[in-house]
Amino acid sequence: MADPTTIPGxxxxxxxEAPYAGSPAIREKHLGVWQTFDWKSYGENVRDFALGIAAxxxxxxxxxxxLGNNRPRLYWAQLGAICLGGQSVPVYQDAIATELAYVLxxxxxxxxxxxxxxxxxxILSIRxxxxxxxxxxxxxxxxxxxxxEEILKSYEDVRELxxxxxxxxxxxxxxxxxxxxxxEVTLIAYTSGTTGQPKGVMLSHxxxxxxxxxxxxxxxxxxxxxxxxxxxxxxxxxxLYGLCVALVVGCASNCxxxxxxxxxxxxxxxxxxxxxxxxxxxxLLSNLQIKAADSTLLKRSVYEYFIRVADEVELAxxxxxxxxxxxxxMYRLGDFLVYGPIRDQLGLRRARWCYTGGAPMGPDTFxxxxxxxxxxxxxxxxxxxxxxxxxxPDDQATSESVGPxxxxxxxxxxxxxxxxxVRSKGVFKGYYKQDDKTAEALDREGWFHTGDAGLxxxxxxxxxxxxxxxxxxxxxxxxxxxxxxxxxxxxxxxINEAVAFGHAHPFVAAMVTMDFEAVGKWAxxxxxxxxxxxxxxxxPEVRGLIAAEIRRVNAxxxxxxxVKRFLVLSKDLDADDNEMTRTRKLRRSYIxxxxxxxxxxxxxxxxxxxxxxxxxxxxxSQSKIASHLVIEEAA
Amino acid sequence: xxxxxxxxxxxxxxVEDVSKSFGGVQAVSDVSLDxxxxxxxxxxxxxxxxxxSLLNMVSGFYHPDRGKVSLDGRDITNMRPAxxxxxGIARTFQNIALFRGMTVLxxxxxxxxxxxxxGVLSSFLYWGPAQRxxxxxxxxxxxxxxxxxxxxxxxxxxxxxxxxxxxRVELGRALSVEPELLLLDEPMAGMNQEEKEDMVRYVLxxxxxxxxxxxxxxxxxxxxxxxxxxxxxxxxxxKISEGTPDEVRADPKVIEAYLGSSH
Numbered sequence: 001m002a003d004p005t006t007i008p009g010x011x012x013x014x015x016x017e018a019p020y021a022g023s024p025a026i027r028e029k030h031l032g033v034w035q036t037f038d039w040k041s042y043g044e045n046v047r048d049f050a051l052g053i054a055a056x057x058x059x060x061x062x063x064x065x066x067l068g069n070n071r072p073r074l075y076w077a078q079l080g081a082i083c084l085g086g087q088s089v090p091v092y093q094d095a096i097a098t099e100l101a102y103v104l105x106x107x108x109x110x111x112x113x114x115x116x117x118x119x120x121x122x123i124l125s126i127r128x129x130x131x132x133x134x135x136x137x138x139x140x141x142x143x144x145x146x147x148x149e150e151i152l153k154s155y156e157d158v159r160e161l162x163x164x165x166x167x168x169x170x171x172x173x174x175x176x177x178x179x180x181x182x183x184e185v186t187l188i189a190y191t192s193g194t195t196g197q198p199k200g201v202m203l204s205h206x207x208x209x210x211x212x213x214x215x216x217x218x219x220x221x222x223x224x225x226x227x228x229x230x231x232x233x234x235x236x237x238x239x240l241y242g243l244c245v246a247l248v249v250g251c252a253s254n255c256x257x258x259x260x261x262x263x264x265x266x267x268x269x270x271x272x273x274x275x276x277x278x279x280x281x282x283x284l285l286s287n288l289q290i291k292a293a294d295s296t297l298l299k300r301s302v303y304e305y306f307i308r309v310a311d312e313v314e315l316a317x318x319x320x321x322x323x324x325x326x327x328x329x330m331y332r333l334g335d336f337l338v339y340g341p342i343r344d345q346l347g348l349r350r351a352r353w354c355y356t357g358g359a360p361m362g363p364d365t366f367x368x369x370x371x372x373x374x375x376x377x378x379x380x381x382x383x384x385x386x387x388x389x390x391x392x393p394d395d396q397a398t399s400e401s402v403g404p405x406x407x408x409x410x411x412x413x414x415x416x417x418x419x420x421x422v423r424s425k426g427v428f429k430g431y432y433k434q435d436d437k438t439a440e441a442l443d444r445e446g447w448f449h450t451g452d453a454g455l456x457x458x459x460x461x462x463x464x465x466x467x468x469x470x471x472x473x474x475x476x477x478x479x480x481x482x483x484x485x486x487x488x489x490x491x492x493x494x495i496n497e498a499v500a501f502g503h504a505h506p507f508v509a510a511m512v513t514m515d516f517e518a519v520g521k522w523a524x525x526x527x528x529x530x531x532x533x534x535x536x537x538x539x540p541e542v543r544g545l546i547a548a549e550i551r552r553v554n555a556x557x558x559x560x561x562x563v564k565r566f567l568v569l570s571k572d573l574d575a576d577d578n579e580m581t582r583t584r585k586l587r588r589s590y591i592x593x594x595x596x597x598x599x600x601x602x603x604x605x606x607x608x609x610x611x612x613x614x615x616x617x618x619x620x621s622q623s624k625i626a627s628h629l630v631i632e633e634a635a
Numbered sequence: 636x637x638x639x640x641x642x643x644x645x646x647x648x649x650v651e652d653v654s655k656s657f658g659g660v661q662a663v664s665d666v667s668l669d670x671x672x673x674x675x676x677x678x679x680x681x682x683x684x685x686x687x688s689l690l691n692m693v694s695g696f697y698h699p700d701r702g703k704v705s706l707d708g709r710d711i712t713n714m715r716p717a718x719x720x721x722x723g724i725a726r727t728f729q730n731i732a733l734f735r736g737m738t739v740l741x742x743x744x745x746x747x748x749x750x751x752x753x754g755v756l757s758s759f760l761y762w763g764p765a766q767r768x769x770x771x772x773x774x775x776x777x778x779x780x781x782x783x784x785x786x787x788x789x790x791x792x793x794x795x796x797x798x799x800x801x802x803r804v805e806l807g808r809a810l811s812v813e814p815e816l817l818l819l820d821e822p823m824a825g826m827n828q829e830e831k832e833d834m835v836r837y838v839l840x841x842x843x844x845x846x847x848x849x850x851x852x853x854x855x856x857x858x859x860x861x862x863x864x865x866x867x868x869x870x871x872x873x874k875i876s877e878g879t880p881d882e883v884r885a886d887p888k889v890i891e892a893y894l895g896s897s898h
Contacts, residue, residue, distance in 0.1 A: 031777035032789070142782065143840045260787035 006205040007186060008083040008177035010247045015043025020250040023223060026072045029257035029265065037072060039250065045072070047173045049155070050080030052162030053111055054172065056135055056153075060085035060179075063107050063132075063188070067100070067123070068093050068115025070229040070255040073139045073155055075243060077113040078233075082186050083177040089188045089200070090234040092582040093119065094575070096616065101126040103190050103198055107432065108132040113155070117143035124149060182206040188432050189236045191383045192581035200432030201236070201383045210425035211386035212244035214406045218391060220352060221273065225251035228271040230262055230280065235583060237358060240387040241275045263287070266347035273353050275379070278361035279584055282490065284346060285365055289493040290518055293525075306334035310371035318367075318398060339372040348374050355379045355391070358583055360464065362487035363399035370397065378402045380464065384441065384448050385409075386426035390462050401461035412447070413455060417468045420454040421447040453481075470588055472503025478560045482588070485510065485553075485561065492549040493518045497573045497580075499591055500563070501599055507564040509602035511595060512546060513537070513572045519545070534570045534627065543568055543632050550634040562635045565602050567609070570627040576616040598629070607631055645707070647672040647848040648693065648816055653702030655688055662688040664872045665702070670816075670850060670865075675842050677851045677859045680869035681892060686852045687729060689869070690818050693850070694726045695719045706816065720749040723815035727805045727822055729852075735794030739785055739804050740776065742793050746811035747772040779810045782844075783837060799830030806837060810845075817841065819851045823858055831855065835862055860884065868892065 004010045014020040025042035027034050037045065058064070064081035066074040066088070078088040089107045091100060093115065100122060104112070110132050114120045120138050127133065136151045137158055138144060144152070165172070180186070182205045190198040215221070227246060231238035242253050254269045256262040263284075266274075292303045309330045316323040323331070343349045354369075357379040369376040377392040380402035389411060392403035405411040409424040427448050430438035441449050453468040465471055466481040474480050482500040489498035489512060496515040502508040516533055519542055523530055530536040546568050554562040573579040579591055592599065594613075601609040608630050616622050648670040655663045663685040670676045678686050691697045693704055695716035704712045706722055714722075725746075733742050780786055783803055788796065793804055802822055809817055822838065823831045839862055841847050853859050859866060860880040868876040868883060870892040876883050883889055 029786075031774060031781060032786075033777075142844060143836070145843045258784070258786045264787070264790075 005182040005209070006177075006180040007079070007208065007244065007247065008180050010209070011043055011046060011079060011083065012174070012177060014039035014247065014250050016040075019223070023250060024226075024252040025246070025250075026075065026229075026253045026255065027226075027269075028072050028255040029261075034268070036252075042072075042076070045076045045159075046079045046083060048159045048162035048166065049073075049076050050083050050162065050176075051165040051169070051173055052158035052160070053080060053135065053137075054084055054176075055161045055165040056111075056158070058084055058086060058111055058135075060176075062086045062110045063089050064111040064113065065089045065091050065104060065107065065109045066113045066233055067091050067119045068113075068139065068233065069259060070231075070233060070238070070242070070253075071115060071139055072255060074113060074115065074233055075253070077137070077155075078239075078243070081111070083173065083180070085176055085180055085184070087185055087188050088239075089190070090239070091190065092192070092232055092234040094232075095582060096576055097122045097126045099198075101129045103200075104130050104133070106197075107188055107190070107200055111135045111137065113137045113139070116140040120144060120147070120152065127151075180205060182209075185429055187236075187239055189239065189383050190234065192583055192585070199434055199437055202429040202432050203236070203239075203386055203426075204429055207386045207426050207428060208240065208244045209248065210408075211240060211388050212248045214408055214424075214426070215241070215245055215388055215391070216249055218393075218406050219273075221245065221249050221251065223250045225249065225272045226269060226350075227251065227253050228262075228266060228269065228274045228276070229253040229255050230274070230276055231358075232582065235358065236383040236387040237275060237381075240381075263347075267345065268347070270347050270350040272350050273355075274348075274351060275355040275357060277358040277583065278356050278365070279359070281356055281361060281365055281369065281376070285368055286493045286515060286518055288342065290521055294521065303338060306330070306338040307368075307371070309334050310339060310373075311367065314367050314371040335373060342372050343374060346374075351375070353377060353394070357381065357387075359585055360483060360487060361399065362491045364488070364491040366399035380462065382450060384428045384450075385422050385424060386428070388426060389420075389422050389424075392461075396459075396461070401457055401459075401463045403462065404460050405462065411456075411462060414449070418453045418455060418465070419468050420450045420452045420462065420464070422450060423447045467588075474502050474508070474560065475504060475506045476560070480508065480561065485557070485563065486586075488553045488556065489550065489563070492553070494522065494545060494549055497586075499573075499586060499588075499595075501592075501602065502561075505603050508561055509565045509599075510550070510563045511567050511569055511598060512550075513569045514542060514546065516572070533572070534625070537568050537570045538627070538629070540630075543630065547632050547634055554635050564633065564635050565631055566634050567598060567602075567629050567631045570611075570629060571613060571615065571625065574616075577614065578616075601631055644671040644673060646670065647707065648850065649703075649705045649708075650689070650693065651703040651705075653689070653692060653699045653704065655685075655692060655697060655699050661872050663692070663699075663869075666869070666872075666874045668867055668874070668877070670848060672848055673842075673846055674864040675838070675849045675851060675862055677853060677863040677866045678869060679853065679856070679859055679866060683871075684869040685872040686869055687820055688872075690726070690820055690850070690852060694724060694818055717749065720812060723813065724818065725809035725812040725814035725816075726818035727802070727809050727820060729820040729824065731798075731801045731805055733793040733801060733805055733808070736792060738790050738792055739796070739807075740780075740789045742804060743776045743779060743807050743811045744772065746808035747776060749812060775813065776811050779807045782810070782840070783807050799826050799833070802826065802830075802834065803837065806834075806841075810841065810847075814847055817847050817849045819849060819853075821852055821854060823853060823855055831858065838862065 004013055021040040022038050024036045025039040027036050066077055068074055081088050089109055091103055112123055123136055137153050137155055139155050141154055184204055185202040186205050187203045188200045190200050229242045246253050256265040292300055312327055313323050313331050354374055354376045377397040379391040381388040389409055390403040390405050412421050414421055423446050451468055453465040453471050455463050457463050466483045470482055472480050480502045485500040486498040489495050494515055495512050497513045499511045514537055528541055550563050550566055575582050597609050611627050613625050614622055615625050646669045650668040652665045652667055654665055680686050692699050711719055823834050842849050863880055866880050866883045867874055868889050875888045876886040
């Protein structure tokens, strides 16, 4: 069989042809034991589910949404819809009901496959806003016994229907799959958007597959590989790397048991390649730092010494120097004593490549993982180009740039605002039902305007500065990119999120939120009693701790860009409160508006500020919290 | 809510004219209860009303001075607790009674002990029947872990967990016995609102999904009235009322016991 041109084509190949059919396709942990499905049974599962929804009326161009954590059945459901000529519209599992209502109604979703009772409840609560919804399928039946809604069906039931349908229509699945055309829209990925309502990005078979093939040509991906499936299902990255790359190569995806167990699962699986958001790397690092701080003096000293050695070697490497013979020797010893065991503990011993993408990563976090011998690289991409623009070759990974554009993907920097423009076979078909927005983002020559400000450095690598509209100037004219400062602040294990201000102001000020786990442990060690997040965040001792962290960051910043004043927020920034997107990017304009009094106080010279904050709970209910916050001087 | 059984539902647990005194204190006097199969049955009452003593007589921790306790029509009044566990009675305690140094998984596996058949000798040899048995038991424990969402805590020592989670692990240990009758002694005491809501959901799920009959002692009136099919009220060792939550709430004797005529 020639190379297929559609997603169903690849699925049928993997299902029926050696050597794919017999090799592992997906794993999940069931009752504490890893269960493996090979491509043959993977394909059969897709087929049975597809025929089940076909029997229930799913037709070409209908939309199916999955809602849940990474689960094999949710992948099968998506592919089932795609094979029938429909479109998959995955949605964020942690979105609150009102957000879901907008996306699901806008996409006219006909079938939803929800992971469990929690997700089913969310959908049922907004059901009257979803006139197109005909079928709600659930994976985990726990707690759903008493539900008698007509549209509700278990995954098992749908599969049984599919098997019965197969007996009467043995070629229906192959026939429908065969009708798919490379240029047809197959995936509508809603971007969480830092401004306004989410937009539905329409991607075709060719968009996805060409991009997947580009990745495969530029990275060492093998059929025997094991990926970790831990990007949100709704994010284009998961559709690209977890679904399409795995499909094209025939390698295996591995689903964590629960989001809470991912660290342990990582260790058990020992994946050969992972793509995760910077957040996960930051968490890994924070955990390591907490553990080190909690251990005995001897262990801590050994750890700290060798981390310094590794850092030195890494710095020397980036500067093009050769470290001293002694340092080299110590690095070898450190690899045996510290770095190797850490890689093993993290479950990254077998990993040939690790990627971070979706949001920028702080240089210090990046250097840390590199220093301990993890091949961490950045990739840059966005939903509108199917998730890939540049990636870093093995020996050229740095935190400053995101690497050279992949062959076949054109990148140029616009005159205006230094905006990054991209043209490739991955560039999307347009925003679903929003032609005006499409026209804004996609010009006549096929260039997609990313909205990121960037430049090409002397090595031909793309450097991303910030969102083009966020780059500003201090009152004295110094260029100011808030993200640059925020990433530096976030490297501190005690700081979770940071928002830097400074555009049109005389100096830089920052709002930070503490890392509850790390600061909580710190408080325990220092016998500082507290009741909850809010209480702890408002302790003067905690402000002192954060002030010390900020002073350390300031030491590495040019004089004018140092954070002069800061404040520790009494709550964390949250996507439920609209302060961040679901992929945890700051929604800056909203924050500026909401925290207006804070900004006034920063630049008005006031030492304290009273805030009335709306807080949204996970079930969507709201309440107001008043807090009195003290502004500290850091420099 | 759990499914209402038909009128003719079998009686799972029957307590007939049970009395118990400690020295001169009459803890329970002539209490009778019929707990129908598949229901959530709550026992409420002021402090010292004899709720826990009654529960202890059902689980076999105490033996009644007078009266009879029967499960599925079988007299178990004088049966030892281990025997009752074999019949499918499991309980949780008001004060957490976990092995603090053991992991969550080990605590749950201990719950299976009563169902293990291998003797000392075959257990020592391990391979063969004992291993097969261990695997089967582990499967049941894993189902409980999945049900109560404890997967991330398998290897965590029970003593290191926050209070609300320890309570959940205790429920898990009781469930790993595969109980037909589950006795819960104040499972929500000392919990914050979120922990309470979680626990309520788990209790209802156990009842609905596993069909387990539940006898619940609880102080939180809101919880009791929300989740119970039937409620019995004890005061000073005597049963003063029994009925659906609405009936009990409207009963003048209950109002008096709770608000008190002397206050």
